[in-house]
Amino acid sequence: MVRGPALELETPERVAVTLELAGVGSRAFAWLADAFCVFLVGVAALLAYSISGDLVRDVQALSWVGQLLALALVFLMGWGWDVAWETLAGGVTPGKRLAGIRVVRTDGGPPGLAESLVRNLLRSVELPLGYAPAILAVALGPRRQRLGDLVAGTLVVRQERFDLSRYDVPAAPAAAGFTSLRGRVGAALGTEGFERVVDFLRRRPELDPTARSRVAARLAKSLASRLGTAAPPAGDAEAFLEALAAFHAEGR
Numbered sequence: 001m002v003r004g005p006a007l008e009l010e011t012p013e014r015v016a017v018t019l020e021l022a023g024v025g026s027r028a029f030a031w032l033a034d035a036f037c038v039f040l041v042g043v044a045a046l047l048a049y050s051i052s053g054d055l056v057r058d059v060q061a062l063s064w065v066g067q068l069l070a071l072a073l074v075f076l077m078g079w080g081w082d083v084a085w086e087t088l089a090g091g092v093t094p095g096k097r098l099a100g101i102r103v104v105r106t107d108g109g110p111p112g113l114a115e116s117l118v119r120n121l122l123r124s125v126e127l128p129l130g131y132a133p134a135i136l137a138v139a140l141g142p143r144r145q146r147l148g149d150l151v152a153g154t155l156v157v158r159q160e161r162f163d164l165s166r167y168d169v170p171a172a173p174a175a176a177g178f179t180s181l182r183g184r185v186g187a188a189l190g191t192e193g194f195e196r197v198v199d200f201l202r203r204r205p206e207l208d209p210t211a212r213s214r215v216a217a218r219l220a221k222s223l224a225s226r227l228g229t230a231a232p233p234a235g236d237a238e239a240f241l242e243a244l245a246a247f248h249a250e251g252r
Contacts, residue, residue: 005144019108019157021144022101024135027156033095038081079120086116092159100159111154119148193223197245204238216241 005021085093090110091103103111103119111119125147126134134146143155200219204212216237223244224231232240 005142019104019155022099022156022158023144024138026099026101026158027138030093030095030099030101033098034081034093035078035095037094038078041081042077079123082120083113083116086111086120087113096156097159101156102159103154103156106153106155111152115152115154118152119154122148122151193226194245197223197241201238201241201245213237 082093085096086103096102103116105111105115123134126132134148137146137150138144143149145155149155196219200215204216207215213234217231217234220237220240221231224240
């Protein structure tokens, strides 16, 4: 059930998808959680370095160019954290996962490197003002987009957990042969990919057997490419799709 402002999308397979937009509270919590993670990583790195050297002395021994580069590296660690996670994990950082939100493009797909770089680099415009422009934009904007989202063409939406029972998908038996995919499906499929899978699984009894096999094989090949794994044999395509739907619905 959608509780707040939402974005209505339609996939190429004409499946209606509703994405609930994330508000100020969940986004602020995610930012704080990620900042804490970055802090812990930084402290761990300093402790590890202190075992073999004196960081302050080594930095002071650098030229002014080296010191500037060291300072830039510290800032890059903070900005790079979000860029790396959003690009490699389908728009989800550890903080966003805790808050139950994710970054998506305005078409519902996961952000790429360019989108993530733009939306995060533009924090440099908002940070000196205490993020006040971002807070106002998210609180009052119709799509809850801050400046970085507007320029990058991204949104922050709530993660949805889907009930597979409404699709009558026999998930458990089919998933057994594809357990190696656990932990990778959610980020790779996203909402759009999941809806493509369940739409096929729901409609397959109505399809001609030949067409059903062909569509399953084509869809399985496309999604296997997203997961970075080999496409299953044609005879296992439907079992593969059932496993993806099951793992995604479980939050894996």
